[in-house]
Amino acid sequence: MRRMTARPANAHQARLLKLLRDGGPASRAQLGDRVDLSRSKLAVEVDRLLETGLVVADGLAASRGGRRSHNIRLAPGLRFLGVDIGATSIDVAVTNAELEILGHINQPMDVRDGPVAVFEQVLSMAAKLRASGLAEGFDGAGIGVPGPVRFPEGVPVAPPIMPGWDGFPVREALSQELGCPVMVDNDVNLMAMGEQHAGVARSVGDFLCVKIGTGIGCGIVAGGEVHRGTTGSAGDIGHILAVPDGRPCACGNRGCLEAHFSGAALARDAKEAAQQGLSVELASRLETNGTLTAVDVAAAAAAGDATALDLIREGGNRTGQVIAGLVSFFNPGLVVIGGGVTGLGHTLLAAIRTQVYRQSLPLATGNLPIVLGELGPTAGVIGAARLISDHLFSPA
Amino acid sequence: MRRMTARPANAHQARLLKLLRDGGPASRAQLGDRVDLSRSKLAVEVDRLLETGLVVADGLAASRGGRRSHNIRLAPGLRFLGVDIGATSIDVAVTNAELEILGHINQPMDVRDGPVAVFEQVLSMAAKLRASGLAEGFDGAGIGVPGPVRFPEGVPVAPPIMPGWDGFPVREALSQELGCPVMVDNDVNLMAMGEQHAGVARSVGDFLCVKIGTGIGCGIVAGGEVHRGTTGSAGDIGHILAVPDGRPCACGNRGCLEAHFSGAALARDAKEAAQQGLSVELASRLETNGTLTAVDVAAAAAAGDATALDLIREGGNRTGQVIAGLVSFFNPGLVVIGGGVTGLGHTLLAAIRTQVYRQSLPLATGNLPIVLGELGPTAGVIGAARLISDHLFSPA
DNA sequence: CAACTTTCTCCACTCACAGGACAAAGAAGC
DNA sequence: GCTTCTTTGTCCTGTGAGTGGAGAAAGTTG
Numbered sequence: 001m002r003r004m005t006a007r008p009a010n011a012h013q014a015r016l017l018k019l020l021r022d023g024g025p026a027s028r029a030q031l032g033d034r035v036d037l038s039r040s041k042l043a044v045e046v047d048r049l050l051e052t053g054l055v056v057a058d059g060l061a062a063s064r065g066g067r068r069s070h071n072i073r074l075a076p077g078l079r080f081l082g083v084d085i086g087a088t089s090i091d092v093a094v095t096n097a098e099l100e101i102l103g104h105i106n107q108p109m110d111v112r113d114g115p116v117a118v119f120e121q122v123l124s125m126a127a128k129l130r131a132s133g134l135a136e137g138f139d140g141a142g143i144g145v146p147g148p149v150r151f152p153e154g155v156p157v158a159p160p161i162m163p164g165w166d167g168f169p170v171r172e173a174l175s176q177e178l179g180c181p182v183m184v185d186n187d188v189n190l191m192a193m194g195e196q197h198a199g200v201a202r203s204v205g206d207f208l209c210v211k212i213g214t215g216i217g218c219g220i221v222a223g224g225e226v227h228r229g230t231t232g233s234a235g236d237i238g239h240i241l242a243v244p245d246g247r248p249c250a251c252g253n254r255g256c257l258e259a260h261f262s263g264a265a266l267a268r269d270a271k272e273a274a275q276q277g278l279s280v281e282l283a284s285r286l287e288t289n290g291t292l293t294a295v296d297v298a299a300a301a302a303a304g305d306a307t308a309l310d311l312i313r314e315g316g317n318r319t320g321q322v323i324a325g326l327v328s329f330f331n332p333g334l335v336v337i338g339g340g341v342t343g344l345g346h347t348l349l350a351a352i353r354t355q356v357y358r359q360s361l362p363l364a365t366g367n368l369p370i371v372l373g374e375l376g377p378t379a380g381v382i383g384a385a386r387l388i389s390d391h392l393f394s395p396a
Numbered sequence: 397m398r399r400m401t402a403r404p405a406n407a408h409q410a411r412l413l414k415l416l417r418d419g420g421p422a423s424r425a426q427l428g429d430r431v432d433l434s435r436s437k438l439a440v441e442v443d444r445l446l447e448t449g450l451v452v453a454d455g456l457a458a459s460r461g462g463r464r465s466h467n468i469r470l471a472p473g474l475r476f477l478g479v480d481i482g483a484t485s486i487d488v489a490v491t492n493a494e495l496e497i498l499g500h501i502n503q504p505m506d507v508r509d510g511p512v513a514v515f516e517q518v519l520s521m522a523a524k525l526r527a528s529g530l531a532e533g534f535d536g537a538g539i540g541v542p543g544p545v546r547f548p549e550g551v552p553v554a555p556p557i558m559p560g561w562d563g564f565p566v567r568e569a570l571s572q573e574l575g576c577p578v579m580v581d582n583d584v585n586l587m588a589m590g591e592q593h594a595g596v597a598r599s600v601g602d603f604l605c606v607k608i609g610t611g612i613g614c615g616i617v618a619g620g621e622v623h624r625g626t627t628g629s630a631g632d633i634g635h636i637l638a639v640p641d642g643r644p645c646a647c648g649n650r651g652c653l654e655a656h657f658s659g660a661a662l663a664r665d666a667k668e669a670a671q672q673g674l675s676v677e678l679a680s681r682l683e684t685n686g687t688l689t690a691v692d693v694a695a696a697a698a699a700g701d702a703t704a705l706d707l708i709r710e711g712g713n714r715t716g717q718v719i720a721g722l723v724s725f726f727n728p729g730l731v732v733i734g735g736g737v738t739g740l741g742h743t744l745l746a747a748i749r750t751q752v753y754r755q756s757l758p759l760a761t762g763n764l765p766i767v768l769g770e771l772g773p774t775a776g777v778i779g780a781a782r783l784i785s786d787h788l789f790s791p792a
Numbered sequence: 793c794a795a796c797t798t799t800c801t802c803c804a805c806t807c808a809c810a811g812g813a814c815a816a817a818g819a820a821g822c
Numbered sequence: 823g824c825t826t827c828t829t830t831g832t833c834c835t836g837t838g839a840g841t842g843g844a845g846a847a848a849g850t851t852g
Contacts, residue, residue: 360635
């Protein structure tokens with residue numbers, strides 16, 4: 001099958017494509033209501049899109065009391081690949097043009113194995129999805145990496161937790177391998193875009209998306225657009241000072257948020273507690289598995305273990321203090337908490353909320369929801385698909 | 397004289413007006429180089445602007461080897477009023493259409509006297525400027541207030557340091573009194589716009605502008621646009637936690653940045669130090685004046701007083717720690733320090749720089765200038781004039 | 793079957809805009 | 823003084839974007 005060759009020729013067409021993507025199939029009349037164009041002009045642009053094959057007209061909708069309308073929809077064969085490279089695992093998904101997930105696989109992996117090994121795995125996962133008949137090829141791919149990215153070029157820059165990726169031309173390399181356009185971004189930004197597109201952040205202009213996984217980061221959306229900062233490192237909140245003279249951090253400083261709360265820090269603290277005999281629950285898990293992860297802490301907490309709950313509360317308080325500062329500064333309309341630790345659930349959320357509502361001024365917190373992400377592990381891949389579709393659905 | 401009645405009819409005209417404002421007078425040919433329009437279309441739009449009186453053609457420029465060009469410039473009679481209401485003083489200035497300050501006066505005042513008293517003073521200051529022959533009237537006014545503003549309506553909301561202003565229709569009231577369009581914003585945002593227009597932040601897309609005066613606040617510019625947040629309280633960093641279990645703050649919490657460093661905090665600490673006999677210099681000043689202000693501390697520091705220098709360094713460290721967090725989060729391309737305490741100069745700046753460069757990651761700080769504002773007390777009024785001119789130079 | 797609705801198409805008219813021809817005004821060389 | 827070249831600004835025509843109305847197509851309702 002020939003892949004997507006055309007791009008929208010003008011802003012009107014781009015607008016229409018995005019309407020169809022976000023709102024699903026519609027008739028010409030419905031499109032006319034949502035776009036500021038005369039019926040005649042709209043018909044012209046739709047016809048041109050039909051010619052390019054980007055959209056198709058299939059079937060007639062039920063009558064609403066008059067002539068039945070033609071259903072206009074995005075080409076049903078369009079397929080986007082969403083890739084979310086985490087610190088310890090890879091998510092790959094295929095979506096259709098409406099960014100609905102058709103297939104999704106996850107595999108453990110270590111980013112520190114370097115770009116070559118990781119790419120091999122990503123490509124084999126993509127091949128598996130293709131082989132399962134979900135896609136004959138990909139029209140575009142979005143990919144998220146756990147570190148700062150020089151966005152226009154799609155190249156990671158000085159990523160702390162992924163040495164060996166610095167300056168690696170991710171966009172170009174992947175584009176060559178897959179034979180389709182590729183866009184690269186920070187994984188946290190993609191999570192934010194995912195929640196914005198299909199999750200809790202729909203129709204919120206300014207929000208923060210805090211991702212707590214192996215590390216900790218924050219996606220920033222201002223005026224509906226992702227804010228990436230001057231060097232692409234915006235949202236890198238893991239190394240904000242949380243505890244003066246606190247724990248040593250990999251970055252060389254002390255007391256960084258990430259050194260006190262993150263998947264890695266939680267596992268470390270849980271292990272210490274277990275070895276000190278503070279928790280029978282954690283100790284038995286340590287013995288069984290040989291090691292502890294955030295998942296064990298979550299399970300222990302769910303079982304009512306006091307030490308585990310304390311660890312989570314403590315971490316939540318630290319995180320909440322930092323978020324309180326960000327809320328005062330940025331004044332978002334929503335704060336989303338996501339990432340691997342969402343399994344810690346409401347204990348974590350309650351601790352964060354307490355700190356934010358206590359420390360920030362009422363004007364900033366008065367109507368500020370702080371909620372868990374809605375999409376879980378799919379947020380990243382949906383965001384990735386959204387990234388590339390935004391690119392492809394813009395005038396060339 | 398009849399004031400500015402017309403507004404640009406379309407985006408092209410708006411663009412041309414802003415080019416003339418920011419780049420000064422120019423010929424049609426020069427305008428053509430800076431705007432993406434054919435000469436014919438450009439001529440049409442310029443002619444229309446000439447008809448409306450928004451721009452004038454006066455005289456011929458020197459020849460550059462061919463036919464001499466007509467000088468196109470903004471109407472020389474246009475006058476904007478810039479008002480910057482601080483916690484303890486008011487600045488009012490008149491500018492021409494190019495936002496050059498033609499006259500500027502400053503008077504001490506207390507915002508807590510409430511909007512009615514303050515307005516009376518602002519109007520009398522504006523009248524004085526008009527009487528001096530600098531303006532026959534005002535085509536628009538921008539006004540900054542030291543607290544959050546619901547921007548579209550131009551109404552302060554829940555301003556901590558200016559009780560009595562909550563919900564007061566500043567925009568509407570002032571517009572009625574002055575008989576011209578008015579825009580209202582937070583004073584810190586206006587300072588940022590001022591430095592962006594005519595100061596150190598020219599041509600920087602993402603930057604922070606930290607204003608340390610009676611209180612402490614931060615203007616945020618992202619992608620060239622001021623970020624105001626969901627409720628207009630973005631940049632309110634005075635109540636970010638700086639010292640766990642630190643000094644009590646007026647907001648009810650402890651350890652807020654503003655409780656540890658601001659004009660007010662500095663005066664308080666200096667007084668304490670003087671009373672404890674830690675500094676002869678400060679004690680003598682206290683005796684002479686009966687009280688101490690940040691200006692006294694600056695003078696003592698300039699005279700080499702160790703205690704005063706310590707106070708400044710200490711405060712700079714606290715502020716620097718908070719700014720370090722904001723830099724990690726926002727990844728700006730520039731940090732501007734301004735406000736009343738700029739008199740503290742390089743001692744303060746050095747302390748802030750030390751903290752930021754030490755605590756934030758190299759990628760964010762690698763090429764990050766941290767500098768004092770260039771415009772001093774005029775930043776606010778220039779920003780105010782810029783605010784209203786941006787409004788008036790946009791299609792109606 | 794008539795009357796009304798909704799959807800879509802066609803057509804004529806207006807306006808935005810580009811691009812080239814050309815006029816105006818001066819500089820530089822002969 | 824005259825020609826040639828350069829720069830600036832104006833005029834004119836052709837093209838394509840876009841609007842709005844007329845009306846055809848395809849239904850529903852009574």
